[in-house]
Amino acid sequence: MSKVRIPAQLRTLTGGAGELVIDGSTVGEVLKGLDATHAGFGERIFDAEGGLRRFVNVFLDEEDVRFLDGLATPVTDGQTISIVPAVAGG
Amino acid sequence: MDFVSGLRCRECGRTYPAEALHVCDFCFGPLEVTYDYERVAATMTRERIAAGPRTIWRYADLLPVADPNPVDLGAGFTPLVRADRLAAELGLGELWIKDDTANPTGSFKDRVVSVALTKARQLGFKIAACASTGNLANSVAAHAARAGMDSVVLIPHDLERAKVTMTSVYGGRVFAVQGSYDDVNRLCAELTSEQPEWAFVNVNVRTYYAEGSKTLAFEVAEQLGWQAPDHVVVPIGSGSQLTKVAKGFQELWQVGLLDEEPSVRVSGAQAEGCSPVATAFAEGTDAIRPVKPHTIAKSLAIGNPADGWYALDTIRKSGGSCASVTDEEVLDGIRLLARTEGIFAETAGGVTIATLAKLAAQGVIRRDERVVAMITGHGLKTVEALADVVGPTATIAPTLDSFAEALAADSEHASIQRSS
Numbered sequence: 001m002s003k004v005r006i007p008a009q010l011r012t013l014t015g016g017a018g019e020l021v022i023d024g025s026t027v028g029e030v031l032k033g034l035d036a037t038h039a040g041f042g043e044r045i046f047d048a049e050g051g052l053r054r055f056v057n058v059f060l061d062e063e064d065v066r067f068l069d070g071l072a073t074p075v076t077d078g079q080t081i082s083i084v085p086a087v088a089g090g
Numbered sequence: 091m092d093f094v095s096g097l098r099c100r101e102c103g104r105t106y107p108a109e110a111l112h113v114c115d116f117c118f119g120p121l122e123v124t125y126d127y128e129r130v131a132a133t134m135t136r137e138r139i140a141a142g143p144r145t146i147w148r149y150a151d152l153l154p155v156a157d158p159n160p161v162d163l164g165a166g167f168t169p170l171v172r173a174d175r176l177a178a179e180l181g182l183g184e185l186w187i188k189d190d191t192a193n194p195t196g197s198f199k200d201r202v203v204s205v206a207l208t209k210a211r212q213l214g215f216k217i218a219a220c221a222s223t224g225n226l227a228n229s230v231a232a233h234a235a236r237a238g239m240d241s242v243v244l245i246p247h248d249l250e251r252a253k254v255t256m257t258s259v260y261g262g263r264v265f266a267v268q269g270s271y272d273d274v275n276r277l278c279a280e281l282t283s284e285q286p287e288w289a290f291v292n293v294n295v296r297t298y299y300a301e302g303s304k305t306l307a308f309e310v311a312e313q314l315g316w317q318a319p320d321h322v323v324v325p326i327g328s329g330s331q332l333t334k335v336a337k338g339f340q341e342l343w344q345v346g347l348l349d350e351e352p353s354v355r356v357s358g359a360q361a362e363g364c365s366p367v368a369t370a371f372a373e374g375t376d377a378i379r380p381v382k383p384h385t386i387a388k389s390l391a392i393g394n395p396a397d398g399w400y401a402l403d404t405i406r407k408s409g410g411s412c413a414s415v416t417d418e419e420v421l422d423g424i425r426l427l428a429r430t431e432g433i434f435a436e437t438a439g440g441v442t443i444a445t446l447a448k449l450a451a452q453g454v455i456r457r458d459e460r461v462v463a464m465i466t467g468h469g470l471k472t473v474e475a476l477a478d479v480v481g482p483t484a485t486i487a488p489t490l491d492s493f494a495e496a497l498a499a500d501s502e503h504a505s506i507q508r509s510s
Contacts, residue, residue: 005280006283007279007280007283008282008283008286009113009115009118011283012115018283018284044116044117044118045118053117053118054101054119054399055101055113055117055118055119055120056118057276057279057394059276062269062273062276064272064276064380064394066379066380067380067382082276082280084276084279084280085112085113085118085279086118086394086396087112087113087118087119087120087296087396087397088112088221088275088278088279088282088290088292088293088296088396089221089271089272089275089278089279089292089293089328089392089396090275090292090327090328090329090330090392090395090396090397
């Protein structure tokens with residue numbers, strides 16, 4: 001089970017919750033699991049090809065999953081996945 | 091009264107009211123301030139601007155907030171210096187330096203922060219916050235103090251000493267984060283969801299903040315007698331400044347302040363140790379691959395640039411270029427600018443000058459172009475970088491003999507000896 005941190009922009013889909021616990025063995029599975037339990041998540045974070053939208057960053061613990069294996073990155077129990085809007089900083 | 095008509099997503103076009111929003115709720119695309127340009131055109135004249143303050147606020151009609159008493163330390167209207175000696179060294183014709191080292195806290199960030207905090211105050215925020223590579227930290231802490239707001243600044247732990255001191259002195263809270271700027275940025279992006287009552291200038295009020303960089307273009311055009319240059323060279327950290335400089339020239343044309351439609355080539359400058367945009371430009375791809383930065387140009391060390399894609403697009407559409415330079419070239423660039431024009435820039439300025447030199451040598455920047463290079467921060471902020479390459483000519487005893495001996499031994503400045 002992984003903890004998933006939800007940004008303010010998506011909390012309308014979670015009833016206001018900023019953190020959910022979801023099952024899955026990869027980052028992609030966890031995010032798809034999120035879509036299964038909270039309708040509408042998928043279209044917000046995935047593009048038409050099923051990849052992450054250009055302006056959505058996903059971190060496994062503190063690391064950007066693009067430096068890991070992307071959506072295929074394995075997730076172990078107790079790790080935290082954060083969904084973070086990419087447009088920030090500088 | 092401002093002329094803002096709302097916010098619009100650059101990706102999907104959804105529109106929003108002018109509130110504390112920075113990304114589209116639907117697709118996470120960046121929001122852009124939209125203006126009623128017809129009304130701006132009917133109001134904003136060269137005479138009205140000339141009668142305004144000698145700060146960025148003379149261009150208030152094209153800024154996202156109107157306030158007769160803005161949060162202001164005097165940002166903007168910095169010198170545009172004709173740089174003939176530097177031009178001669180680089181084989182260029184008409185070259186100008188936009189000297190933004192002259193801003194109140196020594197960098198262009200005062201432009202964006204003055205706008206961001208004026209808007210934040212109007213929106214009801216009491217606390218100013220930011221993620222920063224240093225220059226923004228300085229500016230947010232100073233402007234917050236000026237406005238009587240509390241400040242919370244997050245910086246990477248390994249910043250230059252001057253930038254840390256220049257932030258802490260204003261009495262706000264400063265958190266040094268054990269990580270890179272990208273780590274700090276991610277932390278602040280997450281904090282924004284938890285602390286919605288804080289105005290993170292480059293996160294939840296970023297839409298307004300970024301607009302402040304347009305004033306670089308407004309000033310350059312006004313200082314050139316209401317003409318746009320042919321080519322500008324802009325350093326790239328997040329890429330926001332570069333895209334806003336291009337937008338600024340276009341807006342001046344749109345509201346009738348330029349006689350000729352601008353056709354400004356925009357070129358980007360990056361340090362080799364953090365060059366995701368220059369790499370994508372060289373490879374001809376659209377994808378900006380994030381990197382782990384390793385460069386002395388810490389103010390540009392953003393491995394995952396928020397506006398990287400838009401900067402790349404702006405560069406390509408304008409017919410400009412993008413290049414990266416080594417840390418050694420950065421130090422050469424700082425000294426070249428100082429030696430030829432008497433302007434001491436921080437490492438980001440060294441990146442700009444070194445890139446200018448490289449693009450000039452390649453013939454990308456041409457001798458027949460009127461060129462402006464943006465020097466965005468003061469050298470005193472990054473003196474450590476130069477510790478091993480500049481210093482006294484000699485250390486001598488207070489005697490004439492000792493002086494004469496040291497003078498004779500100095501081969502670097504042989505011309506002084508000949509003339510003495």
